[in-house]
Amino acid sequence: MVLKIYNTLTRRKEEFIPLKEGEVGMYVCGPTVYNYIHIGNARPFITFEVVRRFLKFKGYKVKYIQNLTDIDDKMINKAKELKITVLELAEKFIQEYFIDADSLNIEKADIHPRATEHIKEIIELIKGLEEKGYAYEIDGDVFFDVSKFKGYGKLSGQNIEELKEGARVEVDERKKESIDFALWKRMKEGEPSWESPWGKGRPGWHIECSAMSMKYLGKSFDIHTGGSDLIFPHHENEIAQSEAYTNQQFVRYWMHNGYLCLNNQKMSKSLGNIMKVRDISQKYKGEIIRYFILSAHYRSPLNFNEEQLQQAESSLQRLNNTIFNVKHLLKQGKFRKSKDKNDKVILEKRKENEQKFIEAMDDDFNTPVALSWLFSFAREVNIYLNFPSTKNKEVLEKILKFYQELAGEILGIMKVFDQEESFEQEIKKLIEGREEARKKRNWVESDQIRDKLKEKGILLEDTPEGVRWKKR
């Protein structure tokens, strides 16, 4: 089966063919570390991490780079506000970022390069552009000359003339054209700066991603991703800088996710309508938040509200119940060696559902459809479990493996083998006491014990194979 990816550059779904067979180079625009991330920031991080996980599942060796922007206007302003250095600010929020990412089961990238640690590469790049005539310096500022780069606007579908007319920002009068953008910014009093051929200063925003992505992935690489708001100008400018410099295609597949909205408005720090990951994760597990994000296709807009999270929790509960019930049977330890018709049927269903799941993911990472096959299989498993017969151990394990691989390793929405319920002695005793009472048909006492356990967050379920208990 072939993987198809929607490429912003061509506005079409295309078959994914990596530059080098079996290997994928991927660059993800990461956070600017001046504050806690919000759930809107988390959307691309989760989405594209799933892309990475799925590529790995398909057997690709993936090199995954996510940058940390640790120098720009926002960093400088925030540091001033807090009366600390930009470096101190960066250190703090890089740590906080990883705490949040961890709470969302987001695995670390292979490399998390920081802009301030790549000043040398950035200067090199700007120097090259200047030599080739794509950049010009004015009083210590260096700008990219957009008019020199043919193809400017190919990613965002803008044409240069329209952009010039549409410019609504106050324009730096020294620039040749309003759409020229800064590669290097002259130092201002009290701001961090680095030595350069143009005097002291700091890099512009777009140049860091060009410098770092090419350093780690090569002049031309496979996948570059980010939120849709980065298409213009950020990624458009990255293309211009990089391709002007190397004379070859910068990125083959551009992927952009839709916005996450709050009350149908784009969640953004400047609007102030944000929900911090830190706050949400106090109340909802990472798996639930991931489920919520993955329940819509990544390119669609997604509206955030708490009801959605609660629905996600209930939905996920259904899947967890199923694997929980399978694990209960495994713990009972009574198995049959041979396989009967039911065993064969469920193994067949397992294969079918796995294929459907992969098919959905192959179709531009259609996670909502992929999820539906997880539910479809859960129903089959529940029917299988309901059938009154001793089960085959290998079959039960294969069912768990299905969820471990697809829901666990690829989507990161379940922890199949991770829920080690420590069997506290006290609980065990209470359950035994209740069994005694039930044998005597003393329902009042047995219900009291069950209620008592419920208060402790332990739920009891009576089954033909004995009492089953779980937390929450």
Place this chain on the structure above:
RNA sequence: GGCGGCAUCGCCAAGUGGUAAGGCAGAGGACUGCAAAUCCUUCAUCCUCGGUUCGAAUCCGAGUGCCGCCUCCA
């Protein structure tokens, strides 16, 4: 002004020409001492109006509503 997206059951959300996946919530039933979990049954004709077609949620046109980018922004 330029470029782009969205509108499908109470809620979420797939489906891009062949007669509406899945989940949450709801209703009825089975199982249970009662529950829980589970199973079975049930639950929409796709914003409006025109058009193309044997056939459209899906294509075209015109509307309506909402959102985004063009400026820092995931």
